[in-house]
Amino acid sequence: MNESLWNIDQVAAYLGVAVATIYTWRTKKYGPVGRRVGKHVRWDPQVVKDWFAAQPAEVA
Known part of the structure; x- marks a missing residue:
C-alpha cells in the first residue's frame, strides 16, 4: 500500500x-x-477512487 489510509x-x-x-x-x-x-x-484511497470511477456518469 503506497498511500496511508484516509x-x-x-x-x-x-x-x-x-x-x-x-x-x-x-x-x-x-x-x-x-x-x-x-x-x-x-478507507483505502484506491478503493475510494475505484468506487468513484465505477459510478455512472450523469449529464447535468
Whole structure:
C-alpha cells in the first residue's frame, strides 16, 4: 500500500461532499467501503477512487 489510509474528512473532500453525507451513505450501505480500525473508520484511497470511477456518469 503506497498511500496511508484516509479518514472521513479526506474521503468527503475527495468526493466533494459533506462529512454528514458519508455518514448517511454508510448507514444506507452506499458509497466506498470503509473499515473499522478500533473505534475509527478508515478507507483505502484506491478503493475510494475505484468506487468513484465505477459510478455512472450523469449529464447535468
